[in-house]
Amino acid sequence: MKLIKNIIKKYMGSFAYYYSYLGYRMWFLLITSILVGLLDGLGLTMFIPLLSMIASDQAEASSSALGNFGFIVEGLNNIGLELNLVVVLMTMLVFFVGKGFAKFFERYLRVVYQQYFISRIRFENIDALVNYNYEAFTSADAGKIQNTLSGEVERVMQSFRTYSDMLQQSVMLLTYAALAVISSPQFAMLIVMGGFLTNLLFSSMYKKTKLLSFDLVKSNNLFQGFIIQSVAFYKYLKATASIIDYKRFLKEKVNEIEFITRKMGILSSIMLGMREPLMIGVVVAVILIQVELLEGSLATIMLSLLFFYRGLTALSSIQTSYNKFLSFSGSIDNMKSFTKSLQASPEVNGDDKVSSIQNIEFKNLSFSYNKKNTVLRNINLNIKPKQSIAFIGESGSGKTTLINLLAGLLKPSNGDLLINQKSIHSIELVNYRRRIGYITQEPIIFDDTLFNNVTLWDQKNEENLIRFQEAIKKSQLSSFISDLSDKEEERIGNNGVTLSGGQKQRISIARELYKDVDILLMDEATSALDTKTEKNIQKSIDDLKGEYTIIMIAHRLSTVKTCDQIVLLDKGEIKAKGDYKTLIENSSEFATMISSQQL
Numbered sequence: 001m002k003l004i005k006n007i008i009k010k011y012m013g014s015f016a017y018y019y020s021y022l023g024y025r026m027w028f029l030l031i032t033s034i035l036v037g038l039l040d041g042l043g044l045t046m047f048i049p050l051l052s053m054i055a056s057d058q059a060e061a062s063s064s065a066l067g068n069f070g071f072i073v074e075g076l077n078n079i080g081l082e083l084n085l086v087v088v089l090m091t092m093l094v095f096f097v098g099k100g101f102a103k104f105f106e107r108y109l110r111v112v113y114q115q116y117f118i119s120r121i122r123f124e125n126i127d128a129l130v131n132y133n134y135e136a137f138t139s140a141d142a143g144k145i146q147n148t149l150s151g152e153v154e155r156v157m158q159s160f161r162t163y164s165d166m167l168q169q170s171v172m173l174l175t176y177a178a179l180a181v182i183s184s185p186q187f188a189m190l191i192v193m194g195g196f197l198t199n200l201l202f203s204s205m206y207k208k209t210k211l212l213s214f215d216l217v218k219s220n221n222l223f224q225g226f227i228i229q230s231v232a233f234y235k236y237l238k239a240t241a242s243i244i245d246y247k248r249f250l251k252e253k254v255n256e257i258e259f260i261t262r263k264m265g266i267l268s269s270i271m272l273g274m275r276e277p278l279m280i281g282v283v284v285a286v287i288l289i290q291v292e293l294l295e296g297s298l299a300t301i302m303l304s305l306l307f308f309y310r311g312l313t314a315l316s317s318i319q320t321s322y323n324k325f326l327s328f329s330g331s332i333d334n335m336k337s338f339t340k341s342l343q344a345s346p347e348v349n350g351d352d353k354v355s356s357i358q359n360i361e362f363k364n365l366s367f368s369y370n371k372k373n374t375v376l377r378n379i380n381l382n383i384k385p386k387q388s389i390a391f392i393g394e395s396g397s398g399k400t401t402l403i404n405l406l407a408g409l410l411k412p413s414n415g416d417l418l419i420n421q422k423s424i425h426s427i428e429l430v431n432y433r434r435r436i437g438y439i440t441q442e443p444i445i446f447d448d449t450l451f452n453n454v455t456l457w458d459q460k461n462e463e464n465l466i467r468f469q470e471a472i473k474k475s476q477l478s479s480f481i482s483d484l485s486d487k488e489e490e491r492i493g494n495n496g497v498t499l500s501g502g503q504k505q506r507i508s509i510a511r512e513l514y515k516d517v518d519i520l521l522m523d524e525a526t527s528a529l530d531t532k533t534e535k536n537i538q539k540s541i542d543d544l545k546g547e548y549t550i551i552m553i554a555h556r557l558s559t560v561k562t563c564d565q566i567v568l569l570d571k572g573e574i575k576a577k578g579d580y581k582t583l584i585e586n587s588s589e590f591a592t593m594i595s596s597q598q599l
């Protein structure tokens with residue numbers, strides 16, 4: 001009973017979950033399952049006229065042979081068919097062919113709906129992830145996100161698969177039960193009562209076995225403890241001859257365990273041995289009562305029995321599927337809470353469209369992570385179009401946070417960031433970000449061709465090829481590409497393993513130049529590049545100055561010499577700003593930094 005209750009509870013909750021994605025499709029699944037069960041059942045009823053023909057040795061069966069299913073015979077009679085052998089066999093064939101079609105349709109729908117269901121979950125999570133607030137993302141569990149989007153989705157799909165198995169088998173069970181009742185209501189009732197009684201007998205035995213297994217675990221644990229102690233205290237026990245008494249005590253425990261295990265063995269053997277004779281005993285008793293006392297028809301009883309047998313097979317499949325379903329169903333709860341938590345922290349977006357980024361102004365801007373950890377204080381800064389500006393400062397001084405604010409990934413806690421005199425809070429972020437190129441410290445290289453890496457899977461038409469070539473030229477990659485055997489179609493390999501650090505950096509630059517952007521955010525690589533590569537990269541950056549607004553985080557001060565503005569950050573505050581010459585003269589910290597890097 002508890003199992004059935006649990007099954008129904010889980011069943012309904014999960015139905016609602018699948019229904020929220022599949023809607024009316026769930027009803028289609030249910031209807032096709034019912035159809036399969038009905039056609040199968042009706043096909044089986046045709047065994048009865050066959051049996052009655054054999055029993056009476058007549059060439060035709062009467063409608064009474066089918067009991068409550070007599071309507072099938074009458075229906076056939078109405079269309080001018082007598083129930084002879086050929087008609088019976090053909091009708092059976094028609095029902096089973098019909099069942100075949102229904103089964104095909106049901107399986108087909110299941111596969112299609114399963115894919116639809118999973119796509120919907122994936123879309124929902126991808127949308128939520130794309131729309132996720134960056135600050136929430138930084139504190140989210142990256143492993144969980146990855147696992148849920150790949151492995152867990154797979155497990156939710158499995159849950160649906162086993163659920164639809166269960167759904168189909170349950171419908172079959174109900175259909176068979178209904179058919180068994182229609183075939184011979186009295187017989188069905190008696191069988192159910194008999195089954196219920198035997199179940200009572202078994203459930204008391206199950207309870208006993210369960211209690212015994214608890215006892216066994218307890219005794220085993222105790223015994224383990226005593227054995228460990230006999231080793232630990234061996235010297236004392238031996239020296240005082242107490243080991244002899246201890247031996248007797250240990251042997252008693254061994255006997256105790258053996259006794260419980262034997263009791264359990266007897267119980268389970270009794271259950272195993274009794275199950276079938278008991279069931280058959282019930283069936284025999286019920287058939288005898290039906291035929292001898294209640295004068296029922298043997299043929300309809302046989303049919304009812306056949307349905308019971310089919311029903312029993314469906315029941316054991318339900319149990320197997322349910323166990324499997326249970327092992328996957330935890331993933332449904334996990335997926336629900338995961339999707340909910342992603343959707344709970346969406347990015348806040350404004351309506352003001354930015355078609356090109358001109359003036360950038362930090363106005364008394366402060367920023368705190370999680371409303372307490374203040375990392376930027378009272379930042380005031382003006383960046384004019386096509387200016388180049390470098391942020392420098394110790395590790396943790398807030399440089400990356402500033403870049404994140406500029407990209408709209410983080411929003412100012414106090415003060416404001418104005419883009420073309422409009423607050424970043426009111427700006428529509430997707431179009432704004434399309435105007436931004438971002439060259440990260442670790443170059444982003446996809447496992448694909450050079451062309452796709454630069455154009456991010458743009459169409460390879462004439463116009464795009466010209467843009468591609470221009471980007472390649474500007475980022476000093478022309479000679480590199482002419483050395484490649486497949487030119488722009490050369491595959492770069494996973495994370496660019498076949499490329500040097502400098503080449504990767506320049507491909508990242510080419511990607512940003514291919515786009516039509518106004519500003520370039522650059523997080524300069526800290527990893528030691530050889531002097532030649534460093535010089536090359538420096539040259540490619542220098543060439544871009546004056547063409548784009550360049551905002552960079554500079555670790556090597558050699559790169560900041562030609563910048564229009566250098567901003568020295570210290571513990572989240574602007575310590576000094578100006579061009580290279582002014583800063584050397586006005587800031588002792590900057591002068592010290594320069595001398596420590598021997599420039």
Ligand SMILES: Nc1ncnc2c1ncn2[C@@H]1O[C@H](COP(=O)(O)OP(=O)(O)OP(=O)(O)O)[C@@H](O)[C@H]1O
Binds near residue numbers: 397
């Ligand atoms: N997601 C976060 N949550 C809380 N605090 C953070 C988070 N990210 C950074 N911080 C803190 O903010 C401060 C500034 O970090 P930021 O990354 O901006 O410094 P940085 O100057 O770029 O450092 P580095 O040169 O080492 O990259 C640091 O104290 C850091 O610990």
